[in-house]
Amino acid sequence: MIQLENIHRYFQVGEQTVHALNGIDLKIDAGEYVSVMGPSGSGKSTLLNIIALLDRPSSGRYLLNCRDVTELDDNTLANIRRDNIGFVFQFFHLIPRLTAAENIEMPMILAGIDPRERRHRVSQALAAVGLSDRAKHRPDQLSGGQRQRVAIARATIMRPGVLLADEPTGNLDRASGISIMQLLEELNRRNMTLIVITHDRELGSRASRSLQMLDGEIVL
Amino acid sequence: MRSIDVLHQAARAVASQPLRALLILLAMSIGVTSVSVLTALGESACRYIVHEFEALGTHLLIVLPGRTETTGGQPPLFGETPRDLTLDDAAALLKSRFIEAVAPINIGSAPVSTGGLERKTNIIGSTAALQQVRHLSIAQGRFLPRMEADQSAPVCVIGQTIREELFGRRQALGKWLRINDRRFRVIGILASEGQSIGVDFDELVIVPVASAQALFDTSSLFRILLQAKSKRAMYAAVDDIRSIIRSRHEGEDDVTIITQDSVVSTFDNILTALTLTVASIAGISLAVAGVLVMNVMLVSVAQRSSEIGLLKALGATRVQLCWLFLTEAALLSVAGALTGLLLGQAAIGVLQLLYPGFPLALPDWALFAALAVATGTGLLFGVIPALIAAGKDPIQALARH
Numbered sequence: 016m017i018q019l020e021n022i023h024r025y026f027q028v029g030e031q032t033v034h035a036l037n038g039i040d041l042k043i044d045a046g047e048y049v050s051v052m053g054p055s056g057s058g059k060s061t062l063l064n065i066i067a068l069l070d071r072p073s074s075g076r077y078l079l080n081c082r083d084v085t086e087l088d089d090n091t092l093a094n095i096r097r098d099n100i101g102f103v104f105q106f107f108h109l110i111p112r113l114t115a116a117e118n119i120e121m122p123m124i125l126a127g128i129d130p131r132e133r134r135h136r137v138s139q140a141l142a143a144v145g146l147s148d149r150a151k152h153r154p155d156q157l158s159g160g161q162r163q164r165v166a167i168a169r170a171t172i173m174r175p176g177v178l179l180a181d182e183p184t185g186n187l188d189r190a191s192g193i194s195i196m197q198l199l200e201e202l203n204r205r206n207m208t209l210i211v212i213t214h215d216r217e218l219g220s221r222a223s224r225s226l227q228m229l230d231g232e233i234v235l
Numbered sequence: 236m237r238s239i240d241v242l243h244q245a246a247r248a249v250a251s252q253p254l255r256a257l258l259i260l261l262a263m264s265i266g267v268t269s270v271s272v273l274t275a276l277g278e279s280a281c282r283y284i285v286h287e288f289e290a291l292g293t294h295l296l297i298v299l300p301g302r303t304e305t306t307g308g309q310p311p312l313f314g315e316t317p318r319d320l321t322l323d324d325a326a327a328l329l330k331s332r333f334i335e336a337v338a339p340i341n342i343g344s345a346p347v348s349t350g351g352l353e354r355k356t357n358i359i360g361s362t363a364a365l366q367q368v369r370h371l372s373i374a375q376g377r378f379l380p381r382m383e384a385d386q387s388a389p390v391c392v393i394g395q396t397i398r399e400e401l402f403g404r405r406q407a408l409g410k411w412l413r414i415n416d417r418r419f420r421v422i423g424i425l426a427s428e429g430q431s432i433g434v435d436f437d438e439l440v441i442v443p444v445a446s447a448q449a450l451f452d453t454s455s456l457f458r459i460l461l462q463a464k465s466k467r468a469m470y471a472a473v474d475d476i477r478s479i480i481r482s483r484h485e486g487e488d489d490v491t492i493i494t495q496d497s498v499v500s501t502f503d504n505i506l507t508a509l510t511l512t513v514a515s516i517a518g519i520s521l522a523v524a525g526v527l528v529m530n531v532m533l534v535s536v537a538q539r540s541s542e543i544g545l546l547k548a549l550g551a552t553r554v555q556l557c558w559l560f561l562t563e564a565a566l567l568s569v570a571g572a573l574t575g576l577l578l579g580q581a582a583i584g585v586l587q588l589l590y591p592g593f594p595l596a597l598p599d600w601a602l603f604a605a606l607a608v609a610t611g612t613g614l615l616f617g618v619i620p621a622l623i624a625a626g627k628d629p630i631q632a633l634a635r636h
């Protein structure tokens with residue numbers, strides 16, 4: 016499903032070249048639950064951004080659903096991203112002027128889905144994350160945990176095969192964090208591939224497979 | 236992405252920043268207001284003046300002695316002075332079958348007095364035909380009698396101002412006036428012409444042309460006014476005038492002929508150019524508004540960096556982002572343009588109340604032009620911010636929050 020072959024990612028910072036990723040080989044099957052851990056700056060986010068098609072590797076090959084996506088143009092990547100990949104951020108990234116329901120609706124608007132279908136799916140998604148009564152609330156009227164639930168509903172509204180989360184609990188208290196992890200795991204049980212970056216050993220160990228990164232390499 | 240959704244999302248974004256919207260609205264509307272008011276002023280001045288010229292007469296031709304360079308002919312050679320126009324020339328012109336009426340004109344200035352009051356004013360010498368050629372209306376009495384042009388008669392027709400200043404409330408008709416040392420009986424009083432281009436008939440005394448020639452001791456004419464039989468006959472009339480004059484002036488058509496048409500169209504052209512110039516200058520304010528749109532949109536793009544990054548992460552393409560931001564700029568400019576048009580119409584309405592005698596109206600073409608230019612400017616200046624938004628790197632855009 017996800018196959019990375021000898022992926023390198025360099026950043027040129029002035030004179031210096033930063034090796035964020037250093038020859039990553041990784042294969043993740045459909046429906047897997049993978050956690051990525053490692054010290055700050057070890058390349059976790061860079062790896063996830065490349066998997067999410069938000070970033071391109073400097074060298075190496077990336078196959079998503081058996082299709083080489085390394086050399087595709089921006090438009091094609093945007094469409095693949097929209098239909099196949101959900102992304103959950105540490106800082107939620109909800110659009111402040113839009114309500115919870117409208118934030119969740121956004122990927123479907125970009126995809127040009129019929130408004131009636133959109134309304135139907137949004138109310139389902141709100142129910143699935145337990146926020147049916149918060150549909151009309153704007154992000155600043157929601158707690159951190161609730162915001163992340165909205166973000167998860169948005170990330171999954173296009174029913175992607177892969178759900179990526181970069182420290183989704185990093186900005187939450189422990190209780191909300193655990194409940195967010197439970198929500199993500201619930202989605203994984205319904206056959207969504209789940210890759211989660213976390214600092215928390217305990218949360219990381221809940222995954223069926225755990226990757227340890229160091230200096231741009233997967234060491235375990 | 237559906238167009239209606241693009242519009243809706245852009246409208247939401249505009250509404251979420253009311254101060255920004257207000258600023259652009261203000262700039263755009265000032266631009267459009269000034270363009271529409273100035274265009275209306277220019278256009279109306281144009282129509283006013285053309286109308287005034289048309290009121291001078293119908294199918295009017297003016298023959299002046301001497302050839303001016305504007306006719307394209309050679310300037311008179313050294314020592315060759317153009318022949319004067321005479322009453323006989325005027326009489327000869329009437330032979331053309333394209334000419335309806337001929338009014339010879341003599342003009343001079345002289346003191347006019349009656350009952351101890353005296354005033355220096357312009358005296359015109361002409362014939363009965365002047366009334367027809369120049370569309371003069373009589374308030375009291377009658378115009379100059381029909382008689383041989385070379386016959387003088389001690390009669391005159393006076394304008395309203397002269398009547399007022401020399402006679403006040405007293406009856407003027409039938410009274411005697413003294414011009415230089417000759418006496419003339421007032422047989423008619425002109426209706427007030429109001430402001431008219433050229434001569435102010437309110438301040439005129441009109442006497443038979445032969446009398447004027449005697450008054451000013453001359454045998455030449457100042458000019459000859461003619462009325463062609465029809466608009467179509469005007470050009471044939473010009474040819475006839477030239478050949479008649481040539482046959483009378485030893486082979487030289489040493490006159491300048493002005494047709495009312497050419498005067499009107501010249502003024503029309505000059506005023507249209509003037510209107511366009513003034514409107515373009517006002518258009519600069521639209522360009523300024525455009526720059527402001529760009530500036531405000533650029534700030535907005537910078538502020539909404541993380542939103543742009545997010546939309547990209549959600550699968551928005553460059554084209555979609557471009558359209559979203561362009562639509563915002565377009566919405567703001569259209570709203571500004573419409574507000575400007577309303578303000579412009581209001582300003583024109585106020586001017587109309589203040590100057591009811593001067594008909595003001597914004598021509599349709601200017602209305603649409605102002606709208607189109609404002610929207611175009613907004614879009615044009617919205618392109619750069621939209622492209623910047625579309626080109627943002629999603630990761631970096633998301634990193635800043």
Ligand SMILES: Nc1ncnc2c1ncn2[C@@H]1O[C@H](COP(=O)(O)OP(=O)(O)O)[C@@H](O)[C@H]1O
Nearest residue numbers: 026028033035054055056057058059060061062
């Ligand atoms: N856009 C960038 N420009 C320069 N260096 C970067 C950029 N993004 C990441 N890096 C560098 O790459 C390395 C890995 O970063 P990152 O993947 O964010 O680590 P992590 O998420 O594990 O903390 C770090 O040294 C970081 O400084």
Ligand SMILES: [Mg+2]
Nearest residue numbers: 059060061181
């Ligand atoms: Mg990171």
